[in-house]
Amino acid sequence: MQLPRPGCYRRPMSPLARLWRYARPYRSQILLGSLFSFLNKAFDLAPPLLIGVAVDIVVQREASWLAQLGVTDLMAQLWVLAGATILIWGLESLSEYVFQLYWRNLAQEVQHALRLDTYAHVQGLELAYFEDRTTGGLMAVLNDDVNQLERFLDVGANDLIQVATTVVIVGAIFFALAPSVAWLAFLPVPVVIWGSFRFQRRIAPRYADVRERVGDLSAQLANNLSGITTIKSFTAETREAERVRRESDRYRASNRRAIRLSAAFVPLIRMAIAAGFIATLVLGGSLALSGTLAVGAYSVLVFMTQRLLWPLTTLGQTFDLYQRAMASSKRIFNLLDTQPTMRDGLSPLPLGAVRGELRLENVSFAYRGGGEVLRGLSLTLRAGQTTAIVGATGAGKSTLIKLLLRFYDPQSGRVTLDGHDLRTLKRHDLRRAIGYVSQDVFLFHGTVYDNIAYGDPDASREAVIRAAKVAEAHDFITALPFGYDTIVGERGQKLSGGQRQRISIARAVLKDPPILILDEATSAVDNETEVAIQRSVARLAEDRTVVLIAHRLSTVRHAHCIFVLSDGRLAEAGTHEALLARGGLYAGLWQVQTGERAETPISAD
Ligand SMILES: Nc1ncnc2c1ncn2[C@@H]1O[C@H](COP(=O)(O)OP(=O)(O)OP(=O)(O)O)[C@@H](O)[C@H]1O
Numbered sequence: 133m134q135l136p137r138p139g140c141y142r143r144p145m146s147p148l149a150r151l152w153r154y155a156r157p158y159r160s161q162i163l164l165g166s167l168f169s170f171l172n173k174a175f176d177l178a179p180p181l182l183i184g185v186a187v188d189i190v191v192q193r194e195a196s197w198l199a200q201l202g203v204t205d206l207m208a209q210l211w212v213l214a215g216a217t218i219l220i221w222g223l224e225s226l227s228e229y230v231f232q233l234y235w236r237n238l239a240q241e242v243q244h245a246l247r248l249d250t251y252a253h254v255q256g257l258e259l260a261y262f263e264d265r266t267t268g269g270l271m272a273v274l275n276d277d278v279n280q281l282e283r284f285l286d287v288g289a290n291d292l293i294q295v296a297t298t299v300v301i302v303g304a305i306f307f308a309l310a311p312s313v314a315w316l317a318f319l320p321v322p323v324v325i326w327g328s329f330r331f332q333r334r335i336a337p338r339y340a341d342v343r344e345r346v347g348d349l350s351a352q353l354a355n356n357l358s359g360i361t362t363i364k365s366f367t368a369e370t371r372e373a374e375r376v377r378r379e380s381d382r383y384r385a386s387n388r389r390a391i392r393l394s395a396a397f398v399p400l401i402r403m404a405i406a407a408g409f410i411a412t413l414v415l416g417g418s419l420a421l422s423g424t425l426a427v428g429a430y431s432v433l434v435f436m437t438q439r440l441l442w443p444l445t446t447l448g449q450t451f452d453l454y455q456r457a458m459a460s461s462k463r464i465f466n467l468l469d470t471q472p473t474m475r476d477g478l479s480p481l482p483l484g485a486v487r488g489e490l491r492l493e494n495v496s497f498a499y500r501g502g503g504e505v506l507r508g509l510s511l512t513l514r515a516g517q518t519t520a521i522v523g524a525t526g527a528g529k530s531t532l533i534k535l536l537l538r539f540y541d542p543q544s545g546r547v548t549l550d551g552h553d554l555r556t557l558k559r560h561d562l563r564r565a566i567g568y569v570s571q572d573v574f575l576f577h578g579t580v581y582d583n584i585a586y587g588d589p590d591a592s593r594e595a596v597i598r599a600a601k602v603a604e605a606h607d608f609i610t611a612l613p614f615g616y617d618t619i620v621g622e623r624g625q626k627l628s629g630g631q632r633q634r635i636s637i638a639r640a641v642l643k644d645p646p647i648l649i650l651d652e653a654t655s656a657v658d659n660e661t662e663v664a665i666q667r668s669v670a671r672l673a674e675d676r677t678v679v680l681i682a683h684r685l686s687t688v689r690h691a692h693c694i695f696v697l698s699d700g701r702l703a704e705a706g707t708h709e710a711l712l713a714r715g716g717l718y719a720g721l722w723q724v725q726t727g728e729r730a731e732t733p734i735s736a737d
Contacts, residue, residue: 648673
């Protein structure tokens with residue numbers, strides 16, 4: 133369910149009001165849930181009346197209330213009472229089952245919609261957003277906070293309806309029986325409600341803090357689990373366990389602060405209720421002693437005071453759940469309110485229309501809070517040609533690629549595809565036109581087949597195998613225990629680095645894009661495989677634009693043009709032969725790599 137983004141709201145809505153927007157489509161379910169909550173409470177309040185009828189039968193016998201309704205036989209009266217009891221208890225159970233179904237399923241619907249909306253929104257945010265946050269922290273919101281709503285949505289509305297039903301029904305019986313002292317029993321009600329609101333205000337920041345601490349703890353855990361190999365290899369288990377302990381301590385302390393207040397609430401409310409109960413007991417008792425109030429009415433009064441007031445203690449628990457849920461909702465809605473800083477372009481670019489010429493025009497770029505990484509860079513990657521980008525580590529090669537994919541926008545200058553500024557193009561169309569094999573290959577948990585088919589989920593099995601053959605991956609895949617159906621493990625950890633790289637190339641090949649970008653695609657393979665991949669890249673390059681980044685210059689020597697970056701600037705450009713002839717940075721690097729010189733001539737500094 134896609135709701136209007138908060139940018140459209142005139143004034144900020146409370147988290148509860150925004151939550152309600154998610155529940156609104158289920159209005160009929162809410163109405164029926166409310167009806168059955170009400171019925172359940174009404175049936176629950178019947179037993180005192182049944183006891184009254186039983187006493188009436190035993191004491192009044194043939195003159196009882198049931199006898200007046202026509203049931204004169206005493207045993208028959210008891211059987212009628214038994215039947216009514218079974219019916220009422222049966223209906224109470226049935227109504228409980230039904231309201232639980234309605235409320236708990238509603239909770240699931242709301243959570244589901246919110247989870248999907250939040251995920252879709254987060255997924256649409258730009259890369260820079262994720263770099264400033266931790267996966268664990270985001271997981272805490274997307275998973276823990278969304279799930280946290282369940283407890284409140286499951287029981288909150290039902291509790292409120294049932295408390296209100298109790299107050300109304302018992303209050304009515306109360307005023308009918310002994311109007312002169314009924315008001316006494318109601319004395320604690322305003323105190324309880326006032327106390328609940330005050331409690332709400334004080335506990336809110338404590339629960340907000342608890343949720344923040346959950347996020348931190350979750351971030352720490354996720355970080356450690358994904359870095360488990362490093363932890364083990366540095367035998368840092370004790371140190372890491374200590375770090376987790378520190379985060380867990382903070383979480384525990386934050387929870388303690390919340391618990392201290394939250395646990396005090398019901399006992400305090402109980403004292404207010406006790407005051408009302410004692411007032412009824414003493415004042416009602418003195419009225420009974422003076423003969424103003426009948427003894428029977430007095431005992432009913434005392435009994436009913438309990439029935440009226442105790443349910444009010446659940447209000448405290450409901451408010452407690454409410455505050456926890458609101459703390460979580462705020463975090464979820466904060467995430468939903470995060471607006472992407474990069475706007476999508478409006479111009480479509482049909483795949484068939486892409487020629488594939490990429491240009492950087494006087495581009496300067498710095499990451500947020502960092503110095504300039506690219507400085508006034510201008511270069512053209514011609515359509516249908518293979519262009520290589522080389523340079524020392526940190527020179528800005530991968531950054532340049534990220535600008536081509538529009539993961540970031542340059543601070544000045546522009547990047548174009550076939551003459552269109554990337555900022556004007558629909559991002560989906562731009563990225564569909566580019567096959568990208570990144571430096572750090574990411575494979576999804578699943579089979580080899582699924583990972584290759586990720587490039588084109590509609591592809592036939594033959595096409596997937598063809599792509600694997602082009603990427604020189606077919607042979608090693610068929611040698612795996614289950615061939616294409618072998619599970620690669622999380623992030624592809626059951627495969628070697630070179631195998632992962634070849635699968636990611638196959639994935640890009642299957643996508644069959646007009647532009648192919650390979651960022652260090654042969655860095656993790658042996659010489660033989662490198663030659664094989666070069667062969668397949670040469671085959672792929674026949675009818676598309678290819679951009680190669682490589683440290684090993686033997687990989688790029690056949691490129692139509694090689695750009696040499698140094699410290700974010702274009703140092704040299706030309707073919708391999710031209711650059712060698714020039715005797716500059718590239719030639720120096722080539723000499724080092726071919727063993728003609730000992731030290732590296734390109735420096736990032
Ligand atoms: N996401 C980021 N946030 C901040 N700084 C970054 C980020 N990514 C890269 N950098 C910095 O930008 C500079 C260029 O990095 P880039 O990855 O483009 O270099 P590279 O030429 O591809 O290096 P390598 O050959 O080692 O892959 C480096 O100084 C790096 O620290």
